[in-house]
Amino acid sequence: MNANFTIPRFRLPAFVASLGHKLPQWPHTLALVAALNAALKMKLLPESELLLLEDKLFRVRVNDTGGEASYTYRNGMFRPVFRPTREPDLAFAANLSAYLQLLARQEDPDTLFFNRELEITGDTELGLIVKNMLDAIELPRLPRLPLTSH
Amino acid sequence: MSPLPDLICPAGSLPALKAAVDNGADAVYLGYKNDTNARNFAGLNFDTKTMADGIRYAHGKGREVLLAINTFAQAGRVADWQKAVDAAVDQGVDAIILADVGLLDYARNRHPQQRLHLSVQGSATSYEAINFCQREFGVRRAVLPRVLTLAQVEHVIKNTTVEIEVFGFGSLCVMNEGRCWLSSYACGESPNTVGACSPAKYVKWDKQPGRMDTRLNGVLIDRFGDDEPAGYPTLCKGRFEVQGETYYALEEPTSLNVLPILPDIIKIGVRAIKVEGRQRSPAYVTQVTRTLRAALDALKDGGERYHVKPAWQAELAKVSEGSQATLGAYNRPWR
Helix, strand or coil, X not given: CCCCCCCCCCCCCHHHHHHHCCCCXXXXXXXXXXXXXXXXXXCCCCHHHHHHHECCEEEEEECCCCEEEEEEEECCEEEECCCCCCCCCEEEEECHHHHHHHHCCCCCXXXXXXXXXXXXXXXXXXXXXXXHHHHCCCCCCCCCCCCCCC | CCCCCEEEEECCCHHHHHHHHHCCCCEEEXXXXXXXXXXXXXXXXXXXHHHHHHHHHHXXXXXXXXXXXXXXXXXXXXXXXXXXXXXXXXXXXXXXEECCHHHHHHHHHHCCCCCEEECHHHCCCCHHHHHHHHHHHCCCEEECCCCXXXXXXXXXXXXXXXXXXXXXXXXCCCCCCCCCCHHHHHHCXXXXXXXXXXXXXXXXXXXXXXXXXXXXXXXEEEEEECCCCCCCCCHHHCCEEEXXXXXXXXXXXXXXXXXXXXXXXXXXXXXXXXXXXXXXXXXHHHHHHHHHHHHHHHCCXXXXXXXXXXXXXXXXXXXXXXXXXXXXXXXXXXX
């Protein structure tokens, strides 16, 4: 990938969300949980902080796709929760572009929060733990492909 | 033209430290994972191992590591703060940033070779206070509170041989640094007691139709419309009803940005420029370090043609609290 590539701020058209609400939520929930468990397996997440996530219910909502995923952390694994029976301990809501910018470490969550592009509700301290845990992950440096180096 | 000041950038994690070093910081500042520093937030900061990794990384690239032990030792637990000082010396940090005069005295006597900086939390705004810390504790640099005008900063520099560090970018608060108890008023805890202002466990963002309420320990401190920029949930940046009017009575959510007066800051002999934000992510550290490095480098050759690039301002405005920036006290008319 080009080092100068940046993810633009965008918002998907409203019909995507109205369609998304009607689609099953399990495929992306499973994908998210699988990604988190992969990070666990790679020992990217510190154990001392993981203990603080035990039995907490999380919800990630993507406003402009109409998708949402609920999951919990129990006995050393992230697990999907398909039919949450209570309000989440911590909930994030943002458009897809904001999540992509966060994942690419292109934008800081505080920036998105100040600009009202990221909504955090529930247990604020839990939110801070999750945020700081993700920030502290050392992303593996991807090898440069011969084709993209000049 | 005076030599360029050092650019001192924040690191709340190892990736943030690397981001600062890779994007042109001359030094990074950081803290241990406990209440010996004023950014004692859950999941943030360094343990002995990550600190060692960070020091190795920074030193490997010829940059300095400054360790903040900038809270005040609490009664009955003074040894915890002294141990932090000892550990920092053992780990080989380039300087320790201290606020507590008792700890300054301890560090001076126990580790006479260790370079010591006076923290902004030490609240020294006059050259008399700074020269006292030099005479008594051998302080080599002082970080000035963000309440002085540029003329006052110059006056301090002219009357001391202690290096002067000032803030160049970052969130502003009411800036009664090292003496502020506002957070304790709402939740019984403040930077001086637990190392954190408005600790997250007391903060509640309450989403209502068309607005968001911010509560600190149950106390409503602000209410944002859906399109209004937000700020940190501190009392000093809350909106209050004063004589029938509701407004930011103490301080607006805003960030300091000195780019427009950078040549003046250099001209008066400031030795280092600090960026606030150890609580922020590596993305912020990258953006702010890169921008300030570019601005400083533009002044390298005398800076006759220095002008603030719109792209720099846009980058900094984006990451600013409340999405707005100010020159803070530097250009205020008060004396």
